[in-house]
Amino acid sequence: MVVGLGPGSPDWTTPEVREALNAATDLVGYTTYIDRVPPRPGQHRHASDNRVESERAAMALDLAKRGARVVVVSSGDPGVFAMAAAVLEESADPQWQDVPVRVLPGLTAANAVASRVGAPLGHDYAMISLSDRLKPWEVVAQRLSAVAAADMAIAIYNPASSQRTWQVGAMRDLLLEHRKPDTPVVLGRDVGGPTESVRVVSLVDLDPADVDMRTLLIIGASTTAAVDTPTGTRVYTSRRYHRR
Amino acid sequence: MVVGLGPGSPDWTTPEVREALNAATDLVGYTTYIDRVPPRPGQHRHASDNRVESERAAMALDLAKRGARVVVVSSGDPGVFAMAAAVLEESADPQWQDVPVRVLPGLTAANAVASRVGAPLGHDYAMISLSDRLKPWEVVAQRLSAVAAADMAIAIYNPASSQRTWQVGAMRDLLLEHRKPDTPVVLGRDVGGPTESVRVVSLVDLDPADVDMRTLLIIGASTTAAVDTPTGTRVYTSRRYHRR
Numbered sequence: 133m134v135v136g137l138g139p140g141s142p143d144w145t146t147p148e149v150r151e152a153l154n155a156a157t158d159l160v161g162y163t164t165y166i167d168r169v170p171p172r173p174g175q176h177r178h179a180s181d182n183r184v185e186s187e188r189a190a191m192a193l194d195l196a197k198r199g200a201r202v203v204v205v206s207s208g209d210p211g212v213f214a215m216a217a218a219v220l221e222e223s224a225d226p227q228w229q230d231v232p233v234r235v236l237p238g239l240t241a242a243n244a245v246a247s248r249v250g251a252p253l254g255h256d257y258a259m260i261s262l263s264d265r266l267k268p269w270e271v272v273a274q275r276l277s278a279v280a281a282a283d284m285a286i287a288i289y290n291p292a293s294s295q296r297t298w299q300v301g302a303m304r305d306l307l308l309e310h311r312k313p314d315t316p317v318v319l320g321r322d323v324g325g326p327t328e329s330v331r332v333v334s335l336v337d338l339d340p341a342d343v344d345m346r347t348l349l350i351i352g353a354s355t356t357a358a359v360d361t362p363t364g365t366r367v368y369t370s371r372r373y374h375r376r
Numbered sequence: 377m378v379v380g381l382g383p384g385s386p387d388w389t390t391p392e393v394r395e396a397l398n399a400a401t402d403l404v405g406y407t408t409y410i411d412r413v414p415p416r417p418g419q420h421r422h423a424s425d426n427r428v429e430s431e432r433a434a435m436a437l438d439l440a441k442r443g444a445r446v447v448v449v450s451s452g453d454p455g456v457f458a459m460a461a462a463v464l465e466e467s468a469d470p471q472w473q474d475v476p477v478r479v480l481p482g483l484t485a486a487n488a489v490a491s492r493v494g495a496p497l498g499h500d501y502a503m504i505s506l507s508d509r510l511k512p513w514e515v516v517a518q519r520l521s522a523v524a525a526a527d528m529a530i531a532i533y534n535p536a537s538s539q540r541t542w543q544v545g546a547m548r549d550l551l552l553e554h555r556k557p558d559t560p561v562v563l564g565r566d567v568g569g570p571t572e573s574v575r576v577v578s579l580v581d582l583d584p585a586d587v588d589m590r591t592l593l594i595i596g597a598s599t600t601a602a603v604d605t606p607t608g609t610r611v612y613t614s615r616r617y618h619r620r
Contacts, residue, residue: 144481146387211487237487243481246479246481254464255457258502274526279522
């Protein structure tokens with residue numbers, strides 16, 4: 133079973149996932165995510181740090197094959213830039229053919245960040261990982277250009293890490309070829325978690341130094357409005373499409 | 377407060393949303409969504425059928441202004457092709473300036489449908505509404521072409537209704553200019569609800585007659601694999617990007 137805890141807050145974990153966690157004999161996942169699950173006596177916790185996804189998937193399938201009730205723990209939704217695809221891919225290997233795999237969905241980070249400022253993803257949008265670890269940067273750049281030219285809002289996962297620092301600046305410059313300088317950009321960091329911060333800046337002012345691996349970015353379309361209110365900036369993209 | 381129940385199943389409603397529903401004095405929303413909330417003595421239910429979104433938003437803001445604890449109820453995530461943008465847009469009117477608006481995120485239908493077959497949205501993807509009620513079809517067509525050419529998976533909201541029947545066929549023909557005929561397409565209908573059905577077909581075989589307003593479609597990318605298993609077809613899009 134591959135599950136998603138939702139972002140940060142336990143208030144965002146669905147009852148279905150909570151039940152699966154309670155019934156599991158074994159939890160597999162990144163230490164950070166496993167640590168979000170309250171310990172239960174008799175439950176084995178296989179927390180890993182830097183292991184590659186396919187190895188973690190194989191470990192989970194092996195445990196399940198030997199009779200364990202395994203839950204692979206992801207943050208957000210497990211099907212969005214997370215473990216579900218890796219487990220599915222690994223499970224296609226003939227040695228796991230008798231191991232049933234189920235995915236339980238979760239609240240994905242883009243929707244949580246969006247909710248904090250209003251509804252920037254209220255109209256057509258794209259979900260793009262900025263990581264060029266598993267795909268060449270030209271593919272990332274091509275996709276950014278395509279959705280920017282088609283005037284869709286964009287949620288950016290994995291914008292940066294301690295090793296990957298130039299992609300956010302490259303993305304900003306590329307998007308400025310299609311979007312106005314004052315296009316609203318939402319920076320949501322650790323949303324739902326103890327160190328949550330959410331800010332809205334203009335695209336031209338997006339500073340890569342403000343973005344780390346715990347940040348999710350939402351870039352508005354031409355129809356995205358940012359309105360200052362007494363309780364902070366509200367951002368929304370109307371479902372009504374006005375031609376420019 | 378604008379909340380999302382998640383799709384169909386109460387098992388997908390977050391604890392945060394459940395708490396907000398319990399604390400509300402007034403619920404506002406489509407009859408179908410209001411009917412999913414267990415009745416509570418003393419709570420007023422303003423179920424509407426065909427009213428336009430902005431009127432429903434104004435009604436909710438008016439109730440809140442007069443002191444009610446109002447919850448606007450959406451299915452899925454309220455920020456995704458739902459009520460949040462409409463409420464935010466309406467709340468920008470000066471008469472509502474003192475009414476605080478909060479959005480509580482929910483599990484969106486695309487992630488729920490994806491989980492039923494594996495992880496077809498495991499890599500970059502786009503979320504597009506096929507409705508041309510609020511935007512011209514040329515905009516829809518341009519966005520479909522852009523993301524299809526950029527080889528992203530696509531989740532399609534509002535593919536059809538009793539009145540709108542030609543869009544699915546037009547979309548299929550347009551996507552076939554960029555995608556192979558055997559590209560997997562997931563048809564999820566009433567997912568999480570009592571009449572749930574999920575099927576996987578090839579793009580070339582997508583029959584508009586099988587799609588109605590309760591259906592969500594997921595169209596694979598070139599990297600999306602469909603594998604037949606004893607428990608049904610599993611579909612996933614690897615995070616590893618292989619060039620064609």
